[in-house]
Amino acid sequence: MQKAKDYPDHANSDAYLIGKARYKDHDEEKAAAFEKQYGGEGKEISFDLMNCLINYEVQEIIEQMERILN
Secondary structure (H helix, E strand, O other), X not given: OOOOOOOOOOOOXXXXXXXXXXXXXXXXXXXXXXXXXXXXXXXXXXXHHHXXXXXXXXXXXXXXXXXXXX
């Protein structure tokens, strides 16, 4: 993940630019331009796929911990 310009190091969000333009800079035109560029519905989340990926990663961590402890 790349660090967003003008955003703190601990997070990355294009929504920050929209909020900054709207609420800090009070520039609704700039906020609308950022919403057009960065806004949108995004990708649909497949919860079944996410569940499988999370289970796999947890299994890998458990196996790694077992190897370390043995």
